[in-house]
Amino acid sequence: MDLDARTLYGILALRAAVFVVEQTCAYLDPDGRDLEPDARQLWIERDGELVATLRMLRDPDGSVRIGRVATAATARHGGLADALMRRALALAPTGDVVLGAQSYLADWYGRLGFVLDGAEYLEDGIPHLPMRLRREPAE
Secondary structure, rough: OOHHHHHHHHHHHHHHHHHHHOOOOOOOOOOOOOOOOOOEEEEEEEEEEEEEEEEEEEEEOOEEEEEEEEEEEEHHOOOOOHHHHHHHHHHOOOEEEEEEEHHHHHHHHOOOEEOOOOOOEEOOEEEEEEEEEOOOOOO
């Protein structure tokens, strides 16, 4: 699905506000993966403002990758990220779902069924943990 310019701008602005400004992590967000044919953006708007977003991708091994999960500081603790994650899991085809969780969020992702799937690593100077939700593949 094509995104209109306003929605795309809102997604990119929110991701920059959270990851680049708030977390002081200088990195190039446009990594090319948003352009992949299977890339899907999910978001929530309130009063015309985009306040939460995530990205779904298909990895080469066939698993679904969820990333770029971000909620505006003014909209946190209201269950928006949880709602987006649950929607993403409902939309994801059968098979495993993977993500690179910022380490401090591992328990939060664990409540959604994700388990550790490797050792902690640094990504752009921030500790992350690989996590996986194992689901039955399509028959």
